[in-house]
Amino acid sequence: MTTHVEVERKFETDQRFTLPDLREVPGLAEVADTRRFTLLARYYDTEDLRLARHGITLRRRTGGHDDGWHLKLPRGTQGERQELRRPAGDPEEAEETVPLDLAELVLAYTRGAVLVPVAELRTDRTERALLGDGGTVLGRLADDRVTGLRLDQLGDGVTSWRELEVELADGTPELLAAVGDHLIGSGARSSDAPTKLSVVLGDDAANGxxxxxxxxxxxxxxxxxxxxxxxxxxxxxxxxxxxxxxxxxxxxxxxxxxxxxxxxxxxxxxxxxxxxxxxxxxxxxxxxxxxxxxxxxxxxxxxxxxxxxxxxxxxxxxxxxxxxxxxxxxxxxxxxxxxxxxxxxxxxxxxxxxxxxxxxxxxxxxxxxARRSARKQERKQERKQERKTIARARRKMMRKHKKAEALPPGPERDAELHGTRKAAKRLRYTAEAAVPVLGKPARRVARRAKKVQDVLGAHQDGIVASQHLKEIAGDPQISTADAFTLGTLVTLQKYSDRLDELPRVWAKASDKKLLKRL
CATH class of the missing domain: 1.40.20.10 (CHAD domain)
Incomplete structure (x- = not known):
């Protein structure tokens, strides 16, 4: 199985749309000769379309340079998807059977429900390579004429449309944006449909x-x-x-x-x-x-x-x-x-x-x-409740830090500092969750709590690393050279500590003005 990160933008067009001269886009030197081929794909999902509702597509496709099974998973960045490719295997392999390794990768969504064919798509593709200086392939433009058919009982027959896909190869996100702007300036429209399958499935593929x-x-x-x-x-x-x-x-x-x-x-x-x-x-x-x-x-x-x-x-x-x-x-x-x-x-x-x-x-x-509708007065109450929640989380962090400060250096103090770190993390997450209600002041609390978390996290990482190194060094069969290396690394953990930064970041995180601004 191979993996590939797909970065692309999609555009809607009508059948009469004429492609503009993409050589006018800064950074593009040439558009290569066209390649034409037909892609046939069968898509699989649970009967209630659990994969589609989470932006996941699983298909078996033929007709291109990557025949076989494709599983596409959304990534954090908009327009990016993780694509896993698997050869179709034996030519006599049953097309109705999704390979077990792919089925397991989506188990958290299917929960064991059977994966069945839900749609078939035919794509007549005209592909052009977008070249930079020296012939480097910066991206590919696919001009697709698509025909889709739902295989369940909910479909409205055949759906046909035309769309453009611009996928990055060795180009930059800025180039992708520039090509997109050029296409839109020529009459194309940014597509709201995340996948071809979602066009065929319509509202049934929405997450609600x-x-x-x-x-x-x-x-x-x-x-x-x-x-x-x-x-x-x-x-x-x-x-x-x-x-x-x-x-x-x-x-x-x-x-x-x-x-x-x-x-x-x-x-x-x-x-x-x-x-x-x-x-x-x-x-x-x-x-x-x-x-x-x-x-x-x-x-x-x-x-x-x-x-x-x-x-x-x-x-x-x-x-x-x-x-x-x-x-x-x-x-x-x-x-x-x-x-x-x-x-x-x-x-x-x-x-x-x-x-x-x-x-x-x-x-x-x-x-x-908590279920009451937030009218004007109740919205004030909601903001007050969020402030109280943040204040409670902050008090816990303050108490943990105070206990740590009262102790001499050693394991007990380290344990309290670790508790301070966990309390700072909880304060951070609480403040982040309150941003929709409290806005920038809550975001500021979260940022400062994160800095405390980072400093104390580095300290705790050093403690854990030192303990692990000492356990390894205690092995009677350890070589002399390795024992020396381990001893050097134990010493090094002290020099990678960031605890001297704590007074500065703590002064900002514990500032009473942060709560007053909420």
């Missing part, structure tokens, strides 16, 4: 969420939780696929932290046992991700520090020497942790957690007061 102002505290909280849940789910396929640190584990774990933080800081809006149960299950998932993430961080830290130290005079081994055995063992630990994490994401418990999240968001167990 229309942006609007939150009118109750319950709506504001639920909207934030839903956005974090969607973000968490978007990293699930990447976590299943990754065999190294690609940041997907970290981002999925961060999304879970934000969910748990809001469940806790907004507990006065919630009632019953559901929030506590959900929080507990999210912690179980975060722990599995955390095991992998901690090993990722340690490896990256040790590799970087070894590179910075350099040659044999400093660390006891030459730069051409193989990777030390203890570092290779760390990589093996990470691979084993990733395997356990993948197993965790296949469990019935994980599927039940996702179902529980869906049920929570569909009918949040909030208090009656």
């Amino acid at each position: 969420e229309r942006p609007r102002r939150s009118r109750t505290a319950a709506e504001a909280m639920t909207r934030y939780l839903r956005s974090r849940t969607d973000r968490m789910l978007s990293y699930d396929p990447l976590v299943r696929l990754a065999d190294h640190d690609d940041d997907s584990v970290h981002k999925m774990r961060t999304s879970i932290r934000r969910l748990r933080s809001i469940l806790r800081t907004h507990r006065r809006l919630l009632e019953g046992e559901k929030p506590a149960v959900l929080d507990s299950e999210l912690k179980w998932l975060a722990d599995g991700l955390g095991e992998v993430r901690d090993l990722e961080v340690l490896q990256a830290r040790f590799h970087r520090q070894l590179d910075e130290l350099g040659g044999p005079d400093e660390v006891g081994r030459g730069p051409a020497q193989p990777e030390p055995g203890w570092l290779s063992d760390l990589a093996l630990e990470e691979r084993a942790a990733r395997a356990r994490l993948r197993d965790q994401l296949r469990t019935a418990r994980y599927m039940a957690l996702l179902d529980r999240l869906d049920a929570f968001l569909a009918d949040p167990p909030v208090t009656e007061r």
Whole structure:
């Protein structure tokens, strides 16, 4: 299976649209000769279109240079998608059967529901390469005439249209924007349809969420939780696929932290046992991700520090020497942790957690007061409630820091500083969730809490790294050279500490004026 990051823009046109001379776009030297071919694609989804409603497409396509199965997953940046390609395999392979490896990558969305054909598309494509100086392919322009047919009972027959796609190759986002502006200036229109499939499926592919102002505290909280849940789910396929640190584990774990933080800081809006149960299950998932993430961080830290130290005079081994055995063992630990994490994401418990999240968001167990419509007076009350929530989170951070400051340097103080870091993180997430209600002042609180979190995070990372190094050095079979290297690295952790920055960032984060401006 291969991966590809797709960066493109789509445009609507009518059948009579004439392409402008793209050589007029700054940075484009030439437009290559056209290639014409026909693409035939069958799209798969659950019967209730769970993939389409999350912007995911799964298809089996023939007729192009990349025949086979394609799974496209939205990425954080608008217009970007992660595309996974898999050859079709045996020519006699049943077209109705989605390969198991692809089906597993979307398991968090399908929850085991059967993937069935939902649409067929024929695309008559005219493709032009957009060239820079020296013949470099900067992008490709596809002029598509498309015919789509729904395969379920809800379709309205055949749908036909024409669209343009401009996909980057070695060009820049600025070039993509310039080509788009040139096409729009010639009569094309930016397309609101994220995919060809969404044109065929119409409103049935929409997620049902229309942006609007939150009118109750319950709506504001639920909207934030839903956005974090969607973000968490978007990293699930990447976590299943990754065999190294690609940041997907970290981002999925961060999304879970934000969910748990809001469940806790907004507990006065919630009632019953559901929030506590959900929080507990999210912690179980975060722990599995955390095991992998901690090993990722340690490896990256040790590799970087070894590179910075350099040659044999400093660390006891030459730069051409193989990777030390203890570092290779760390990589093996990470691979084993990733395997356990993948197993965790296949469990019935994980599927039940996702179902529980869906049920929570569909009918949040909030208090009656949180459901009240926010008329003018009630909106003031809502702002007051958000200020109180932030103030409570800030007080907890202040108490943790005060306890740490009263202790002498040592493990006890480090534990309280770690608690301060977690409290700062919770304050940050709480303030970020309140930005739609409180605006820039809440964003400022979040930014300053993040700086405290970063400084104390670097301190905690150094402590964890030192402990790990000392455990490895305690192995009686460790070589003399490796023992020397480990000792040098233990010393280095002290010099990579940023705790001397804490007084400055703390003074800004604890400024009473921040609360007054909310």
